[in-house]
Amino acid sequence: MDRLSSGGQETGDRMTANYQRIKADILEKIVRGDWKPGSAIPSETELAESYGSARATVNRAMRELADDGVIERKRKAGSRVRLAPHRQARFDIPIVRREIEDQGLAYRYALVSAVEIEAPVWLRARLGLPDPCRALHLECMHFAGGAPYQHEDRWISLALLPQAREVDFRAIGPNEWLVQQIPFTDVEITISAQVAEAAVAAHLSCRAGDPLLQIERSTRWEGAPVTFVRLMFRRGHMMTARY
Amino acid sequence: MDRLSSGGQETGDRMTANYQRIKADILEKIVRGDWKPGSAIPSETELAESYGSARATVNRAMRELADDGVIERKRKAGSRVRLAPHRQARFDIPIVRREIEDQGLAYRYALVSAVEIEAPVWLRARLGLPDPCRALHLECMHFAGGAPYQHEDRWISLALLPQAREVDFRAIGPNEWLVQQIPFTDVEITISAQVAEAAVAAHLSCRAGDPLLQIERSTRWEGAPVTFVRLMFRRGHMMTARY
DNA sequence: GAGTGGTCTAGACCACGCC
DNA sequence: GCGTGGTCTAGACCACTCG
Numbered sequence: 001m002d003r004l005s006s007g008g009q010e011t012g013d014r015m016t017a018n019y020q021r022i023k024a025d026i027l028e029k030i031v032r033g034d035w036k037p038g039s040a041i042p043s044e045t046e047l048a049e050s051y052g053s054a055r056a057t058v059n060r061a062m063r064e065l066a067d068d069g070v071i072e073r074k075r076k077a078g079s080r081v082r083l084a085p086h087r088q089a090r091f092d093i094p095i096v097r098r099e100i101e102d103q104g105l106a107y108r109y110a111l112v113s114a115v116e117i118e119a120p121v122w123l124r125a126r127l128g129l130p131d132p133c134r135a136l137h138l139e140c141m142h143f144a145g146g147a148p149y150q151h152e153d154r155w156i157s158l159a160l161l162p163q164a165r166e167v168d169f170r171a172i173g174p175n176e177w178l179v180q181q182i183p184f185t186d187v188e189i190t191i192s193a194q195v196a197e198a199a200v201a202a203h204l205s206c207r208a209g210d211p212l213l214q215i216e217r218s219t220r221w222e223g224a225p226v227t228f229v230r231l232m233f234r235r236g237h238m239m240t241a242r243y
Numbered sequence: 244m245d246r247l248s249s250g251g252q253e254t255g256d257r258m259t260a261n262y263q264r265i266k267a268d269i270l271e272k273i274v275r276g277d278w279k280p281g282s283a284i285p286s287e288t289e290l291a292e293s294y295g296s297a298r299a300t301v302n303r304a305m306r307e308l309a310d311d312g313v314i315e316r317k318r319k320a321g322s323r324v325r326l327a328p329h330r331q332a333r334f335d336i337p338i339v340r341r342e343i344e345d346q347g348l349a350y351r352y353a354l355v356s357a358v359e360i361e362a363p364v365w366l367r368a369r370l371g372l373p374d375p376c377r378a379l380h381l382e383c384m385h386f387a388g389g390a391p392y393q394h395e396d397r398w399i400s401l402a403l404l405p406q407a408r409e410v411d412f413r414a415i416g417p418n419e420w421l422v423q424q425i426p427f428t429d430v431e432i433t434i435s436a437q438v439a440e441a442a443v444a445a446h447l448s449c450r451a452g453d454p455l456l457q458i459e460r461s462t463r464w465e466g467a468p469v470t471f472v473r474l475m476f477r478r479g480h481m482m483t484a485r486y
Numbered sequence: 487g488a489g490t491g492g493t494c495t496a497g498a499c500c501a502c503g504c505c
Numbered sequence: 506g507c508g509t510g511g512t513c514t515a516g517a518c519c520a521c522t523c524g
Contacts, residue, residue: 098327
């Protein structure tokens with residue numbers, strides 16, 4: 001009954017797709033309070049009729065709203081406005097090199113140390129590694145415009161990637177090498193605030209005890225542990241996201 | 244030519260949708276190295292034919308792969324495997340109350356202070372508020388199982404939400420009240436590590452100088468500044484995400 | 487200019503989940 | 506049971522962009 005503003009409803013409309021206009025219109029109804037939190041939204045069939053479009057088009061709008069956490073959908077129950085909008089933020093996890101070069105700064109990488117040792121207990125527990133298990137332990141630094149930017153404490157499972165022994169990690173960073181080996185995996189990421197220990201503080205040119213943003217990341221491939229990394233950023237580093 | 248494993252290709256298949264199987268199959272080809280980073284992927288039409296499905300189905304698989312940052316798509320150029328997978332993690336931004344109650348702990352909220360004052364310069368700059376501008380400044384604490392969990396330093400623009408003056412924030416937390424007022428907005432989030440100042444440290448039962456995870460969030464509505472909040476978590480708090 | 491992805495439609499079948 | 510969302514199809518037009 002209330003077609004969207006613009007008259008043209010055919011296909012590829014000027015500027016915005018129809019499903020986007022429908023999505024925006026539904027969102028506006030929710031924001032304005034026409035459809036209150038917890039209340040039901042008309043079915044896709046009804047909406048399709050009222051917008052004068054196909055159900056598939058409405059479906060895409062609704063699916064994206066559900067992905068965005070604005071509405072909840074259940075088969076027979078229909079769609080409802082979420083009581084508490086399920087907010088989530090997407091943070092980019094850039095390759096360090098890109099992150100720095102995108103800021104227009106010169107990137108430099110340095111290997112601090114590399115040793116093959118038996119995987120320590122905490123690492124085995126954390127990654128679910130088998131009991132006796134050898135691992136490659138790398139310590140690296142990333143610099144931005146000459147200044148320390150990030151300290152990388154990397155562990156690579158030699159059970160899954162024995163070829164890591166042959167790599168010269170003075171020439172290539174572990175992250176960039178790993179990306180070439182395993183293009184896609186399951187990842188668990190943890191962010192926290194930690195004090196700079198003396199060794200790390202020296203590398204990052206800050207004082208021991210300074211608060212540093214820490215990212216820990218466990219990577220698996222088909223369930224098998226691949227690598228664990230602890231990244232300490234220089235003091236004052238921030239992560240930003242919009243939604 | 245190489246239909247996917249399961250014979251049934253009709254519609255609603257057992258367990259997994261066809262577009263998901265196609266998506267997984269394409270992803271596997273990329274991971275296995277059949278389609279290398281930077282190289283082109285067959286066009287949707289070709290893929291649709293080889294999978295024996297409609298182009299729309301392939302389109303959905305490809306669109307999700309693009310959303311996931313695995314491939315890049317351009318109109319005439321076709322689809323290519325990303326050189327460096329554009330990784331991003333989605334972090335849930337829960338309501339504090341839910342975050343705590345989901346852990347099975349008792350939630351308690353307390354208002355520390357509430358004053359109406361002229362918005363300070365830094366806040367006006369940060370949110371883009373007009374020059375003379377009054378704001379409500381709230382300081383709150385959130386407890387989990389009796390222990391301090393989070394310190395909230397909240398600013399609410401009275402230009403946009405004058406009704407905030409009438410609210411008894413001893414009874415309701417600012418976040419929960421705001422959600423009722425403005426169901427959906429544009430948000431900018433920043434995460435960093437900070438030292439606990441003496442005042443905050445006292446509230447969070449930690450020592451001044453301890454490293455704390457800090458989240459700052461600016462919220463707008465249709466471009467107009469609504470609220471700014473600085474959340475300091477108790478020492479040791481971590482944010483986790485998977486992808 | 488021409489190929490590729492972006493979008494839309496009309497119709498269809500299915501599975502889940504309330505009743 | 507039966508309505509609703511989830512998915513699929515075959516065909517279509519369009520807009521972008523590379524060459």
